Amino acid sequence: MYYKLYEPYRLRGWDGLPFCLASPHALTPRLLSQKEFAVLLCCDGMTEFGDDNDESVEEIISTMLQDRVISPCEAQSSILDYQKVRKHPNGHIHGVIWSITGDCNLRCKHCYMSGGRNKYTDLTKNQLFDMIAQFEEAGVMEVELSGGEPQMSPYLWEIVDELLRRNIVISHFHTNAMLLDDEFFSEMKKRNLFWMFDSSLDGVGTHDSLRGTPGVEKTAIAAFYKIREQGYPLLVNSKFHADSVPAALDTYALMKGIGVTAWKVSFVFPIGEAVSNVSSVPAITCDEYLELLKRYKADGNPFELNLIEGVAKGYRGGSFAFWENDKEDVFNQQRVSCGLCRNRPYILPDSTLVPCIGWVSTPVQKLLPKLINMPLSEIYADSGSLFRKLVGIKVSDITEQNAECRDCEHKLTCGGGCRADALATNHGNDAIYRRGMMMCGVYKGGFMEKVQEICGNRAN
Numbered sequence: 260m261y262y263k264l265y266e267p268y269r270l271r272g273w274d275g276l277p278f279c280l281a282s283p284h285a286l287t288p289r290l291l292s293q294k295e296f297a298v299l300l301c302c303d304g305m306t307e308f309g310d311d312n313d314e315s316v317e318e319i320i321s322t323m324l325q326d327r328v329i330s331p332c333e334a335q336s337s338i339l340d341y342q343k344v345r346k347h348p349n350g351h352i353h354g355v356i357w358s359i360t361g362d363c364n365l366r367c368k369h370c371y372m373s374g375g376r377n378k379y380t381d382l383t384k385n386q387l388f389d390m391i392a393q394f395e396e397a398g399v400m401e402v403e404l405s406g407g408e409p410q411m412s413p414y415l416w417e418i419v420d421e422l423l424r425r426n427i428v429i430s431h432f433h434t435n436a437m438l439l440d441d442e443f444f445s446e447m448k449k450r451n452l453f454w455m456f457d458s459s460l461d462g463v464g465t466h467d468s469l470r471g472t473p474g475v476e477k478t479a480i481a482a483f484y485k486i487r488e489q490g491y492p493l494l495v496n497s498k499f500h501a502d503s504v505p506a507a508l509d510t511y512a513l514m515k516g517i518g519v520t521a522w523k524v525s526f527v528f529p530i531g532e533a534v535s536n537v538s539s540v541p542a543i544t545c546d547e548y549l550e551l552l553k554r555y556k557a558d559g560n561p562f563e564l565n566l567i568e569g570v571a572k573g574y575r576g577g578s579f580a581f582w583e584n585d586k587e588d589v590f591n592q593q594r595v596s597c598g599l600c601r602n603r604p605y606i607l608p609d610s611t612l613v614p615c616i617g618w619v620s621t622p623v624q625k626l627l628p629k630l631i632n633m634p635l636s637e638i639y640a641d642s643g644s645l646f647r648k649l650v651g652i653k654v655s656d657i658t659e660q661n662a663e664c665r666d667c668e669h670k671l672t673c674g675g676g677c678r679a680d681a682l683a684t685n686h687g688n689d690a691i692y693r694r695g696m697m698m699c700g701v702y703k704g705g706f707m708e709k710v711q712e713i714c715g716n717r718a719n
């Protein structure tokens with residue numbers, strides 16, 4: 260009998276995680292025992308399994324068949340090259356959000372990276388290609404392309420082709436949707452691409468004002484309909500601030516009308532251009548969000564909803580999920596402050612590696628490494644590097660240094676909040692361990708209770 264791994268799966272090892280089943284579609288790999296790994300190594304379509312396997316091998320095969328990790332196959336039907344085992348000497352990294360250019364055709368008032376002013380120096384084509392080689396070397400399986408506006412890069416399609424050549428999946432395309440024409444879609448079709456369009460609409464009737472250019476709302480909405488007509492998934496981000504949040508309900512209705520795949524509702528973060536350009540930033544928790552949750556639920560969850568950086572998530576079909584954790588032991592010993600930052604960090608146009616876009620403009624940004632000077636695999640191999648230390652900050656580190664969080668009744672769920680937020684809204688050497696104001700407002704203000712009251716229990 261012959262078996263082979265299903266196509267998305269790859270056998271991988273990283274420093275500290277020697278036996279992994281990885282997929283570009285899963286942020287963290289499945290950890291295998293040495294025996295499971297050895298059995299999967301033989302699921303290559305070339306190795307015959309006889310009838311005299313020991314019981315544990317039979318058991319592993321049965322589990323992997325059930326989990327749709329492997330399938331029976333004809334002899335000599337080999338798996339793909341990139342599925343074969345590969346060991347990376349560095350720590351695990353799943354993907355990156357990569358800003359391939361700092362250039363942008365808009366000049367948004369809240370831009371985290373001052374896209375309209377292109378304050379970073381873009382890399383040369385050789386440097387961009389070297390970065391892609393670095394991704395492969397470190398074991399990166401998934402890339403989200405971002406900008407600025409990625410369509411402003413003269414190398415966009417060459418970058419896409421090089422990523423595909425190295426079997427790195429492009430999962431998201433972040434765009435302001437101003438330049439999506441027929442030619443763009445035909446380039447996608449030529450390459451069989453199927454990524455999530457990740458765009459923005461900062462409120463019906465309020466988008467133009469935040470984006471700083473009249474008419475962009477109309478263009479963006481037309482592009483959203485076009486994306487859906489073309490059959491691609493669409494995630495729309497809406498960032499509200501105190502003056503624009505009344506538009507949240509109309510924006511919900513529009514998202515439903517367009518038939519978006521997912522809608523992410525958040526707030527303008529006081530970093531980058533927003534510090535000087537957006538006078539009334541807070542709209543973190545508000546009655547409009549509660550009202551839209553009620554409508555969303557009454558409509559039977561018409562799309563995926565992510566409210567306030569994942570504080571509450573709604574799924575098509577009616578279920579909800581909340582960030583919960585009541586396991587004191589896990590909380591104390593293992594939980595990192597943000598799992599996303601380590602598994603899928605952000606790369607600025609000048610190749611600076613930051614834990615996420617929220618760290619831009621914080622005092623830490625200039626201390627972080629540039630990939631043109633230090634390869635990604637080296638950064639991820641050195642657990643003592645500043646970057647690794649920052650993405651490895653545990654909730655217990657925060658509570659050890661910060662009495663307010665240590666004594667807080669919400670610490671198990673809130674975990675002290677977001678580190679980028681803590682850095683952006685606190686001063687002094689210990690700012691990194693202070694409370695993140697955004698989550699603090701959500702939990703201490705009793706907003707979570709109201710959200711859960713509307714949504715009901717997580718499985719309803």
Ligand code: SF4
Nearest residue numbers: 363367370374407435
């Ligand atoms: S927020 Fe996006 S669209 Fe706006 S200027 Fe910045 S990079 Fe460009």
Ligand code: SF4
Nearest residue numbers: 664667673675694699
């Ligand atoms: S609610 Fe505030 S004080 Fe409590 S753990 Fe969260 S950030 Fe710390």
